[in-house]
Amino acid sequence: MSTPESTPTRAATPRGPWLILMNLLPDAWRTRTPEGMVENRPVLSLVSHVVLAIGIAIVALPLYVTFVASTQTAEQVLNAPMSLLPGTHLIDNYTAVLTHGAGEASAPVGRMMLNSLVTALIIAFGKIVISLLSAFAIVYFRFPFRGLAFWMIFVTLMLPVEVRILPTYKVVSDLHMINTYAGLTVPLIASATATFLFRQFFLTIPDELAEAARIDGAGPMRFFFDVVVPLSRPNIAALFVILFIYGWNQYLWPLLITTDEEMYTTVIGIKRMISGGDAATDWNLVMATAMLAMLPPALVVLLMQKWFVKGLVDSEK
Amino acid sequence: MASEKRVRFTSGWLPYALIFPQLLITIVFFFWPAGQALIQSLLVEDAFGASTEFVWFDNFRELFNDQNYLASFKVTAIFSVLVAGIGLTVSLVLAAFADRVLRGATFYKTLLIWPYAVAPAIAAVLWLFLFNPTLGILAHWMRGFGIAWNPLLDGDDALIMVVIAAVWKQISYNFLFFLAGLQSIPKSLIEAAAIDGAGPVKRFATIVFPLLSPTTFFLLVVNIVYAFFDTFGIIDASTSGGPAKATEILVYKVYADGFKGLDLGGSAAQSVILMAIVVTLTVVQFRYVERKVQY
Numbered sequence: 247m248s249t250p251e252s253t254p255t256r257a258a259t260p261r262g263p264w265l266i267l268m269n270l271l272p273d274a275w276r277t278r279t280p281e282g283m284v285e286n287r288p289v290l291s292l293v294s295h296v297v298l299a300i301g302i303a304i305v306a307l308p309l310y311v312t313f314v315a316s317t318q319t320a321e322q323v324l325n326a327p328m329s330l331l332p333g334t335h336l337i338d339n340y341t342a343v344l345t346h347g348a349g350e351a352s353a354p355v356g357r358m359m360l361n362s363l364v365t366a367l368i369i370a371f372g373k374i375v376i377s378l379l380s381a382f383a384i385v386y387f388r389f390p391f392r393g394l395a396f397w398m399i400f401v402t403l404m405l406p407v408e409v410r411i412l413p414t415y416k417v418v419s420d421l422h423m424i425n426t427y428a429g430l431t432v433p434l435i436a437s438a439t440a441t442f443l444f445r446q447f448f449l450t451i452p453d454e455l456a457e458a459a460r461i462d463g464a465g466p467m468r469f470f471f472d473v474v475v476p477l478s479r480p481n482i483a484a485l486f487v488i489l490f491i492y493g494w495n496q497y498l499w500p501l502l503i504t505t506d507e508e509m510y511t512t513v514i515g516i517k518r519m520i521s522g523g524d525a526a527t528d529w530n531l532v533m534a535t536a537m538l539a540m541l542p543p544a545l546v547v548l549l550m551q552k553w554f555v556k557g558l559v560d561s562e563k
Numbered sequence: 564m565a566s567e568k569r570v571r572f573t574s575g576w577l578p579y580a581l582i583f584p585q586l587l588i589t590i591v592f593f594f595w596p597a598g599q600a601l602i603q604s605l606l607v608e609d610a611f612g613a614s615t616e617f618v619w620f621d622n623f624r625e626l627f628n629d630q631n632y633l634a635s636f637k638v639t640a641i642f643s644v645l646v647a648g649i650g651l652t653v654s655l656v657l658a659a660f661a662d663r664v665l666r667g668a669t670f671y672k673t674l675l676i677w678p679y680a681v682a683p684a685i686a687a688v689l690w691l692f693l694f695n696p697t698l699g700i701l702a703h704w705m706r707g708f709g710i711a712w713n714p715l716l717d718g719d720d721a722l723i724m725v726v727i728a729a730v731w732k733q734i735s736y737n738f739l740f741f742l743a744g745l746q747s748i749p750k751s752l753i754e755a756a757a758i759d760g761a762g763p764v765k766r767f768a769t770i771v772f773p774l775l776s777p778t779t780f781f782l783l784v785v786n787i788v789y790a791f792f793d794t795f796g797i798i799d800a801s802t803s804g805g806p807a808k809a810t811e812i813l814v815y816k817v818y819a820d821g822f823k824g825l826d827l828g829g830s831a832a833q834s835v836i837l838m839a840i841v842v843t844l845t846v847v848q849f850r851y852v853e854r855k856v857q858y
Contacts, residue, residue: 290763294660295667301657302674305734308689311700315692327703376584383581386572395582402593404845408792408814409837412821412830413596413603433592436585449568456570466572495682497796502822513682517800520688529692536685543680548673555739558679 309540316340316534323529339534348519348531353507355515355535362494362511363542365430369493370486372435378478381444382470386456403438407499415502425506434499439561440485447481448474484557487550491543512539597838603831622832631808632816632833639812642726643790650730650786651779654737659767661738662745672742679735683728684796690728691801694720714802718809721802725810728801729794737782744778745771784848791840813837 311330315323318333342348343355383389384396407414414433423429451474459469475482500511510518516539519532547554604622608615626632661671678686693701696713705712714720748771756766795814798804804811804819811819817837821830 287763290663294663297660298657298664298671301653302671305675305678305731308686308693308731311693312689324698326698327700328698330700376588380582380585383578385568387574387578387581388571389578392578395586398589398594399585402589404842405593405597405838406792406841408795408817409834409841410593410596410600411818411834412827413599414592415822416599417592417596432588436588436593441585453568453570456568456572460570460572466574466577469572491680495680495685495796497682497684497799498818501799513684513796516688517684520691520800529698532688533692536688539685540681543682544677547677547680551673551676554676554679555743558736558739559743 312533312536315530316537318530320528320530323533335530339530340538343531343534343538347515348528348535349522349526352515352519353510355512355538357508358510358512358515359538359542361427361430361509362513362539364427365496365500365511366490366493366542368427368431369434369496370489372431373437373440373489374482374485376435377437377440377444378475378482381441381448382466382474384441385445385448386466386469399436399438399441401438402436407434411498411502418503424503425509429503430496430500430509430511431493434493434496437489440489443481443485443560444478447478451477480553480556481560483550484553484560486557487546487554488557488561490546494543600831600834600838603827604835606831607828618828622828623836626829626832626836634808635811635813635816638722638808638810639791642722642729642794642810642812643787645726646729646733646790646794647783647786649726650733650737651782653730654734654782655741655775655779657734658738658741658745659771661742663763672739675738676735678732679739681732682796683732683794684800686732687725687728687797687801690724690731694724716806718806721806721810725794725797725801728797729790732797733786733789737786740778740782741775744775748774781848784844788841788844788848791837791844813840 314330314332315328316339317336318328319335322328322333345354345356346352347354347358380395380399384392418424418429418433421429423432455473456469459473464472494511495513496511497513497517500514501517504510504514507515507518512535516532516535519535520527605617605619606615607618607621657675661668661675664671681689691699691714693699694712694714696702696715702712712720714724752770752774753766756770761769791812792814794812795818798810798812798815799818802810804815813833814837817830817833820826820833824830
């Protein structure tokens, strides 16, 4: 069949060196072909894999260098250029930071990770609980000021903490919540996004279910716990992944609220470790701390990948 | 989808009790402070907090006559254009190739999404380490190519460094949305074009890219919001706005002037301007969402 160059019904015939390369390609390297037709473009497939590999290399480079630095001694890291092969001090370094921290004004990183974990969990669960409750009220009841309440929750989207730093700090300080878990978490717990997400979902729950509950004499809270919450489980799981990462990675707020090193979260702890300048910084220990700071949220993303993607897409609708 | 339920419960007090926690936090930590910022932006307080004077819009007038503030606006504009532009381009290229790959797609996806889990401040520390002029491995390689490089002293170098850190952190997010967008394009359209003789590049330019425009627009807004607000941690952890304010974006300036410089009125006025920017971006985003729903 003689067809023009770009016609996909014919497998592209590479010439010269490409022919050899093509025959070397494993099956896994063939590209997706639109259903019901043949389009085999080995060169393009090769390019695809090369581009993706370069992309991954760039994305992974900082992680790899961080890991390598975290296994060497401080002198090895300072001796530029540092070796790109892992050293032998992995266990020493991680034990050192977990139990003693790095630098003078540093709490043990174990303590910081506990602070980060508590903060992230309170923020994630707090946001989910109060958003479930308020979405339930907004969808299943009609009451005066319902519209106003909905509007008030919506407007918080437009007031990120970055635009009201000082006055919010003053409120928290007046309430004596500086250096407390409450201060770290409660001001961040309001969530327009989660409320909308649950509202949208509740609207898809068939009315027959509420009707049946009412006929059976079940009150609204019974209906909430026995029907609404169990049905919301996938949404709760997806939101949890996103909110846990959000809570763990908080920066500006803990920076303002924590002055006591015992209350530092891991992210803030790292910033404090490097503020002394190059000579005063044990980069191998800082990098070990960075690895520890990345580990929990990365594990959550990788182990709960399905929920993570769902949460990301849902919460941006 | 209906926006109202047909079946409801009735209770005089219950709905208020259910919504109370959310509204309490909203009022105490959002509306009250935002109101304070609005009021403060119209006041001038002396250094000891002893007397305050109502000065109408003097704080704003002063801001827009302040070279430092205008410079910060410029830095923010350059920074966000670079972050959004480079971030979207790189992610789209990766997503387009990942969409072609039949096997191994999940593998690539898994390896590309994890930077989402990294805190912006940590991303900044990683790149600061790589670009450190004395011990950074990248700085060392660049010297090998004869590139003079010192982000601690040179403003442009510092800006390049924070842009790279910000883009790196955001690639996974953009990639996931682009990939989802690409995979939702009906295969029959691509097939029809292929049968008509359009090659992969032409198909991408004339069919795929236009159909992807809602995703692209959405990501553009999200990335601008990200560059404006969520990059505070990147700036603070790596450059603290320096050297010589070369990386002082607006959000960082609010913090530096208010929290470190204790210029309450000026910082509050900056907050109000930022609020106006967020409101604009949010409205743009929601108008787009509404349109999307009607499709």
